Amino acid sequence: KKGAYPYYMLKEIDEQPGVMRTLIQEYFNEDGSVKIDQELLDALSKADRLYIVAAGTSYHAGLVGKELFEKLVHIPTEIHVASEFAYNPPLLSEKPFFIFLTQSGETADSRQVLTQVNEWGYPSLTITNVANSTLSREATYTLLLHAGPEIAVASTKAYTAQIALEAILVKAYGEAKDIKAAKDFDVAVELTKVANGMQELVDEKGDIEKVAQDMFATTRNAFYIGRGVDYALAQEAALKLKEVSYVQTEGFASGELKHGTIALIEEGTPVVAIITDPKTAAHTRSNAQEVIARGANVLFISSRDVAAEGDQIILPEVDPLLSPLVSVVPTQLLAYYVSLQRGYDVDKPRNLAKSVTVE
Ligand code: F6R
Numbered sequence: 001k002k003g004a005y006p007y008y009m010l011k012e013i014d015e016q017p018g019v020m021r022t023l024i025q026e027y028f029n030e031d032g033s034v035k036i037d038q039e040l041l042d043a044l045s046k047a048d049r050l051y052i053v054a055a056g057t058s059y060h061a062g063l064v065g066k067e068l069f070e071k072l073v074h075i076p077t078e079i080h081v082a083s084e085f086a087y088n089p090p091l092l093s094e095k096p097f098f099i100f101l102t103q104s105g106e107t108a109d110s111r112q113v114l115t116q117v118n119e120w121g122y123p124s125l126t127i128t129n130v131a132n133s134t135l136s137r138e139a140t141y142t143l144l145l146h147a148g149p150e151i152a153v154a155s156t157k158a159y160t161a162q163i164a165l166e167a168i169l170v171k172a173y174g175e176a177k178d179i180k181a182a183k184d185f186d187v188a189v190e191l192t193k194v195a196n197g198m199q200e201l202v203d204e205k206g207d208i209e210k211v212a213q214d215m216f217a218t219t220r221n222a223f224y225i226g227r228g229v230d231y232a233l234a235q236e237a238a239l240k241l242k243e244v245s246y247v248q249t250e251g252f253a254s255g256e257l258k259h260g261t262i263a264l265i266e267e268g269t270p271v272v273a274i275i276t277d278p279k280t281a282a283h284t285r286s287n288a289q290e291v292i293a294r295g296a297n298v299l300f301i302s303s304r305d306v307a308a309e310g311d312q313i314i315l316p317e318v319d320p321l322l323s324p325l326v327s328v329v330p331t332q333l334l335a336y337y338v339s340l341q342r343g344y345d346v347d348k349p350r351n352l353a354k355s356v357t358v359e
Contacts, residue, residue, distance in 0.1 A: 002151075006340075007152065007336070007340075007346040007347050008151040008152040008347045009152035009154055009156060009244070009332075009336050009346050009347055010336055010346075012150055012151070012152055012156045012157045013156050013157070013202060013329065013332045013333060013336065014202050015147075015148065015157050016156070016157050016160050016195075016198050016202070016329065017195040017196070017198040017199040017202070018195075019145075019146070019147045019148070019157050019160065019161050019164075020160070020164055020191050020192075020194055020195035020198065020325075021192075021195050022146045022147075023145075023146060023161060023164050023165060023168065023191065024188050024191055024192065026144075026146050027165070027168045028168075028188050032188065033175070034168060034171055034172035034175065034187075036143070036168070036169065036172040037141065039141070040125060040141040040143075041172055041173060041176045042176075043097065043123045043140065043141070044097055044125075044169075044173055044176075045173065045176055045177060046095055046097075047075070047095050047096060047097030047123075048075075048076070048093045048094055048095040048096075049075070049076045049077070049078065049092075049093035049095070049096055049097075050069055050075055050076070050077040050078070050096075050097050050098075050099060051077075051078050051079075051080060051085075051090075051092070051096050051097070051098050051099070052065055052066065052077060052078065052079045052080065052098075052099045052100075052101060053079075053080050053082050053085055053098060053099070053100050053101075053110055053113050053114075054079075054080075054081075054082060054100065054101040054102060054110060055081060055082045055083065055102075055107050055109050055110060055356070056155070056239065057103075057154075057155040057158070057159050057236060057239060057240075058101040058102055058103060058107075058155070058158070058159075058162060059079065059081055059082075059101070060159065060232060060233075060235050060236035060239065061101055061158075061159050061162035061163050061166070061236075062079040062099075062101050062162075063079055063232035063235065064163045064166065064229055064232050064233075064321075064324050065077070065079070065099070065101070065162075065163070065166035066078070066079045067228070067229055067232070067321060068163075068166050068167055068170045068321055069166075069170055069173075071181075071321060072170050072171075072174060072179070072181050072182050072185055072321070073170055073173050073174045073177065073179050073181070073182050074179065074181075075173075076093075078090065080113075081109075082107065082109035082110040082112070082113050083109040083359070085113050086109060086112045086113050086116070089116070092122075096122050097122070097123050097124070097125070098113075098114070098117050098122060098123070098124040098125070098139075099124070099125050099126075099127065100113075100114055100124060100125070100126045100127065100128075100135050100139060101127050101128075101162050102126065102127070102128050102133075102135050103128065103129045103130075103145070103147075103150060103155055103158035103162075103355075104128070104129070104130055104133060104354065104355035105126060105128035105129070105130040105133020105134055105135040105136050106130070106133055106134055106135070106355045106357050107135070107355060107356055107357070108356060108357050108358055108359045109356070109359060110135060111134055111135060111138070112359065114126075114135055114138050114139060115138070118138065123140045123141075124139040124140050124141070125139055125140065125141040125142070125143065126138075126139035126141070126142050126143075127142075127143045127145065127162060127165055127166070127169075128142065128143075128144065128145060129144070129145040129146075129147050129149075129150060129158050129161070131144055143165055143169065145158060145161040145162060145165060146161070147161040151347065151354075152346070152347045153243075153347060153348055153349055153352050153353070153354050154240055154243055154244050154335065154346075154347075154349065156240075156328075156332050159236060159328065160198075160325050160328060163322070163324060163325055164191055164194070164322075164325065167187050167190070167191070167321075167322060168187055168191075170182060170185075170187075171185060171187040185319070190318065190319045190322055191322075193316075193317075193318050193319075194318050194322055194325045194326060196316070197315070197316030197317075197318055197325075197326040198325070198326055198329055200316050201315070201316070201326060201329040201330060201333075202329060202333075205333050207312075207313065208313070208330050208333040208334050208337060209333075209337045211299060211312065211313070211334065212334055212337035212338045212341055213337075213341060215270045215297055215299060216245075216247065216270055216334070216338045216341075217341065219247060219268070219269070219270050220247065220248060221247060221248040221249065221250075221264065221269060222238075222241060222247050222248075222249045222269070222270040222271070222272070223238075223249065223250050223251075223252055223257070223261075223264075223265075223269070223270070223271045223272070223291075223296075224237045224238045224241075224249065224250070224251045224252065224271075224272045224274065224331070225251075225252050225253070225254040225257060225271060225272070225273050225274070225284065225287060225288070225291075226251075226253075226254060226273070226274035226275070226284060227253060227254050227255065227277065227280040227283065227284055228277050228279075228280060229276070229277070229320070229321065229323055229324055230254075230274040230275065230276055230277060230280075230284070230323070230324075230327065231251070231252075231253045231254070232324060233251075233274055233323075233324040233327050233328055233331070234251035234252060234253075234272075234274055235251035236251070236324070236328060236331070237249075237251060237272065237274070237328065237331035237334075237335075238250055238251035239251070240331060240332055240335040241331070241334065241335040241338065243335075243349050243352060244335050244336065244338075244339040244344065244346055244349050245335060245338040245339040245342060245344065246342075246344070246349075246350075247338060254273070254280075254283065254284045254287040254288075255283065255287060257287060257290075257291070258287070258290060262290065262291065262294065265291050265294040265295060265296045266294075266295055267295035268295065268296075268297050269291075269295065269296045269297065270296070270297050270298075270299065271288065271291045271296040271297070271298050271299070272298075272299045272301060272331070272334075273285070273287070273288040273298055273299070273300050273301070273302075274301050274302075274327055274331075275300065275301070275302040275303070275306055275307075275311075276302065276303040276306065276315065276320060276323040276327055277306070277320055277323070278305065278306050278320075281302070281306040285308065288300070299312055299313070300312055300313070301313040301315065301327060301330055301331075302314060302315065303315045303316075303317055303318075303323065303327075304316065304317050305317055313330050315327055315330075
């Protein structure tokens, strides 16, 4: 039931702080230890490389997962688009472990890869929102997202739940392997900070509604730029905007734009710069200046610690690796309001289905 909400998408955006809290309840014991099946952790520990396989928004959650696994527990992690993996698999390591990220658990492209993985005899984990879904039944292990039903076609709370659960899994793996960076990473505390930060952002949705009106009312194209996890977020933010508002949007690595695509910047083209990482903040800002010099209308979304005077949206501070969990919120809201203001059916964008069960 969407109750007082005009659309499920808005309701599901608003539910995200609660989803973070549910995940903490589901996956942490009273003593603070992580509640994840030991057998799964043993199987993961034996792997020499992880292969994350997913489509669409779930793929974008996987991009962040790769950063978490590599930075915190130092295990090489590849991320693959399911439909590409299916016909053009990469060279595999000796002991691969597969992670399928899928909200619905029914995506045909991902199912096809899992069938292949099972024929090869490799271990696998499905991270899904739907218990007993096909990908859950066919994988060796399952972890549930506990995000509650996601009705709007555009995925929002499943994306943030996937990233949060990846962080929890990384923590459990790091504890099992006695890795210092993971032991020092207090995921329950960090996710609580995230939940509070998300709440601040959804409470200020009026700011985004205004930005949508001021900057996106008539535009036909737009860009998101960022580096590192902000680049991963840029790709998800771009998908969200284009799928519900039909504004052609690209998510770009900040430094890559000038290698060709900057040719598309015209007077008034909206460019959203996502800046959360102190290491690269200055570089992304200088890329933003390059587009401003060509007429772009730049919206800065930055974390409090790296914010500059004039930045329009300020994000609450969270662990840098978890920043997509908060930076995604204004981008979801932006997609929602641009679609709403153009008079579209936000929950049912044209040409799309909630789960893509054909190849
Ligand atoms: C975008 C969206 C899709 C899905 C993709 C994978 O908002 O919802 O890109 O993320 O079709 O679906 P699942 O996660 O169910 O495998």
